[in-house]
Amino acid sequence: MNNITQINKKIKEGFIGQRMIVLPPNVKRSIVNNPLIKNLYLTAIGYYPKAIYHDRERKTGSNQYILLYCVDGEGDVYLNDEVYNLKPNTFIIIPKNVGHRYKSANVNPWSIYWVHFSGLTADALYERSTEQDAPCVHAIPYDESRIKLFDQVYAILEHSFHEKEMEITNLYLQHFIASLVYYKQLNPVTYDTDSVSISIAYMKKNIQKKLLIEDLASQRGISVSHYSRLFHQKTGSSPINYFNLLKIQASCQHLYFTDRSIKEIATTLGFDDQYYFSRLFSKLIGMSPLKYRKIHKTR
Numbered sequence: 001m002n003n004i005t006q007i008n009k010k011i012k013e014g015f016i017g018q019r020m021i022v023l024p025p026n027v028k029r030s031i032v033n034n035p036l037i038k039n040l041y042l043t044a045i046g047y048y049p050k051a052i053y054h055d056r057e058r059k060t061g062s063n064q065y066i067l068l069y070c071v072d073g074e075g076d077v078y079l080n081d082e083v084y085n086l087k088p089n090t091f092i093i094i095p096k097n098v099g100h101r102y103k104s105a106n107v108n109p110w111s112i113y114w115v116h117f118s119g120l121t122a123d124a125l126y127e128r129s130t131e132q133d134a135p136c137v138h139a140i141p142y143d144e145s146r147i148k149l150f151d152q153v154y155a156i157l158e159h160s161f162h163e164k165e166m167e168i169t170n171l172y173l174q175h176f177i178a179s180l181v182y183y184k185q186l187n188p189v190t191y192d193t194d195s196v197s198i199s200i201a202y203m204k205k206n207i208q209k210k211l212l213i214e215d216l217a218s219q220r221g222i223s224v225s226h227y228s229r230l231f232h233q234k235t236g237s238s239p240i241n242y243f244n245l246l247k248i249q250a251s252c253q254h255l256y257f258t259d260r261s262i263k264e265i266a267t268t269l270g271f272d273d274q275y276y277f278s279r280l281f282s283k284l285i286g287m288s289p290l291k292y293r294k295i296h297k298t299r
Contacts, residue, residue: 010055010103013048019154020046027161034163037170040119040177045154049111054104064116065126066094068102069180071142073110077102077135084137086110091180092137093129096122113150117173129181140183149176195220195227196234203243207250210270213239248284251277255293262289 013020022044023031031041043064048054050073068077070086077084077092078101084092094100096118104110130136153172156165179186188197199220203211216239217227231239247269254265266277281289 009053011053012056015048015051017049021157031166036167038119039121040174041170042115042117042173044116047113050109051104052109057101059099061098063096064118065096065122067115068092069113070110073108075104075110079135089142090137090139092135093126146179196231203246207246208268208270244280245284248281255289256296
């Protein structure tokens, strides 16, 4: 009988080591009128470690979005007749005004960082976390700096709810949420695994070389025609034109940050003919390398 009672035990909050802050109504009102942070702001924030028997249900939902970021253990989110399982290094954003329930596993209870947030751009940010307009569990690499950022937000809130403190905490909040929602874009080398993305990374690493389209296609193990078609579909450019653009962009850095001659820069980037390099530069940038250097060095 006691075992059944333990299994059915439900706790909304009150865990050993928990941290939780809910903003008072007057602070929320001041945020809504603050042009710096009214677009996206938190209304509550917390961390529940080893939250055994954690079980929260809102039958009519919440009027804010709820981000749950699991770093240890596991648990389930019940939403729209679907069950979403959270394990270490996963997160989900629960949409506002939708009935839901989330609960920690009894055997291996989760440790979660959570944020309730709202604002004028909250809808758009939530949509960025969905797949086919539905909530989604995202698996992300652990990043210590993300936890430090959360801790900094929490520490400032513990200290003060004054205007400038609220501004910096909510600006940091945007960074924290973006590190989760845009994890693929922040780590393109890891997540862009298609042939074109890998090929572009290869170009950047070999910017000083002279590469033919046959070299680039061979590097990906596909035919020249298929490679060219895939590359154009993704970038709107041919592979060699794209590679040349990368070279010219790199030359802009040399022109600005070094005193190397045009010939030296051209040679460094794999151009045997400095006059061809200068013509290509003028075509892509709209002015000669010398004029570019003169304008930007003066500035």
